Amino acid sequence: MAASSRDSxxxxxxxxxxxxxSSDEEGFRGSWYAATVVRPPGNVKRGSAKVLVEYKTLTEDEKGTRPLREELQLVQLRPPPPREKRRSFKFSEEVDAYYSDGWWEGIITEVVGEDKYLVFFRGTREQIAFKGSDLRLHREWVHGKWVPPLEPAQDVIPEIEKLPPSTEVEAAKEMNEHNFSPGEVVEVSSDEEGFEGAWFTATVVKKLKAGKFLVEYQTLRNDDDTDFLREEVDTFHIRPCPPDVGLLDRFDVLEEVDALYNDGWWRGVISKVLKNDRYSVYFKNTQEELKFKHSDLRVHQDWVNGKWVIASKARQL
Structure with a gap:
C-alpha cells in the first residue's frame, strides 16, 4: 500500500x-448510522483494519444515556455525505430516508403531493411515506468521491421539472428505467433471507405489466429439479450483466469483489491474500469468511443511475 493511501x-x-x-445485523441491512471514531484502524495492509466507533443515535442501555460503542471492519465506514441544498425528488430516484435513527436506502415509487413521497425499501419490502426534508439523494462512496457527483451550488432546474405534472412521472420513469428485452441476459437479486448481496444470471423471457419481467435463471432449478427456475421480478431487482473489465493480476486487501458461490455472484471484501492465487473473502451480510481461487472472483461493480461504477477500495480512501 502506498504511503499516500495510508495517509488518506x-x-x-x-x-x-x-x-x-453500515450494519451487518439482520433487519438493519441497507441502513447508515452516524458515529464518531474512538480508535482509528490498525495495520490496514495486514488486514488489521478494525475501527472502534461510538454511535450518535444508538445507545446500549434502556434509558438511552450511554452511547453504543462497537468495533467494526473498516469497509463498513465511510465519511458522512456533505449537506446539500433541499431539492425535490422524482419517480424511481434512489434516495436515503431518515427512519428509526438512521438513513435507509430506498427508491421513490410515487410523488403523492407537494413535498411528500412514497419510498420502497428492497430489504423489508415496505413502502412508507416521507416528507422531502427526511430524504437525501442516495450516493455511493467510490475512490474518495461521491457518486453521482455532487450537484452545483447554483440552482439548476432540470428539464423534466419544467414538464406539466401529468407528464412528469412518465418522463422520469422513461429516463430511469432500463428496457430489458426478451432473450437478454441479465442479473437478478433476491430479498429472501440468506440471499441478500447475491446476483444470479438469468434470461428475460418476456416483459410483464407494472414494471415486472418474467425471467428464467441459468443456474437455479425449480423445486422438483425438472427445469430451470422461472420467476417474476420487478425492475428494482434486475440489472444488465456487468461489463467485462478483464481479469486482474491480483486483488488486494480491502478490495471489493464478487465471488462465485452457490450458483451466484456474492458481494464481499478481500480480507487476506493467500498463497497460490487464493484469497479469503469476508461477506458482510452473513459475517462469513471463505476462501476462493483467483478465477472465481471478479471486480465488483455497482449499477448506479443507469451506469456501471467500479466499486471503491477501502485501501484507497
Whole structure:
C-alpha cells in the first residue's frame, strides 16, 4: 500500500472523525448510522483494519444515556455525505430516508403531493411515506468521491421539472428505467433471507405489466429439479450483466469483489491474500469468511443511475 493511501485513511478515519456506519445485523441491512471514531484502524495492509466507533443515535442501555460503542471492519465506514441544498425528488430516484435513527436506502415509487413521497425499501419490502426534508439523494462512496457527483451550488432546474405534472412521472420513469428485452441476459437479486448481496444470471423471457419481467435463471432449478427456475421480478431487482473489465493480476486487501458461490455472484471484501492465487473473502451480510481461487472472483461493480461504477477500495480512501 502506498504511503499516500495510508495517509488518506488516517485523514478520513482519525480519532474524533465523524463517519457513517453500515450494519451487518439482520433487519438493519441497507441502513447508515452516524458515529464518531474512538480508535482509528490498525495495520490496514495486514488486514488489521478494525475501527472502534461510538454511535450518535444508538445507545446500549434502556434509558438511552450511554452511547453504543462497537468495533467494526473498516469497509463498513465511510465519511458522512456533505449537506446539500433541499431539492425535490422524482419517480424511481434512489434516495436515503431518515427512519428509526438512521438513513435507509430506498427508491421513490410515487410523488403523492407537494413535498411528500412514497419510498420502497428492497430489504423489508415496505413502502412508507416521507416528507422531502427526511430524504437525501442516495450516493455511493467510490475512490474518495461521491457518486453521482455532487450537484452545483447554483440552482439548476432540470428539464423534466419544467414538464406539466401529468407528464412528469412518465418522463422520469422513461429516463430511469432500463428496457430489458426478451432473450437478454441479465442479473437478478433476491430479498429472501440468506440471499441478500447475491446476483444470479438469468434470461428475460418476456416483459410483464407494472414494471415486472418474467425471467428464467441459468443456474437455479425449480423445486422438483425438472427445469430451470422461472420467476417474476420487478425492475428494482434486475440489472444488465456487468461489463467485462478483464481479469486482474491480483486483488488486494480491502478490495471489493464478487465471488462465485452457490450458483451466484456474492458481494464481499478481500480480507487476506493467500498463497497460490487464493484469497479469503469476508461477506458482510452473513459475517462469513471463505476462501476462493483467483478465477472465481471478479471486480465488483455497482449499477448506479443507469451506469456501471467500479466499486471503491477501502485501501484507497
Amino acid at each position: 485513511i488516517s485523514q478520513y478515519f482519525k480519532k474524533g472523525a465523524e463517519v457513517e456506519i
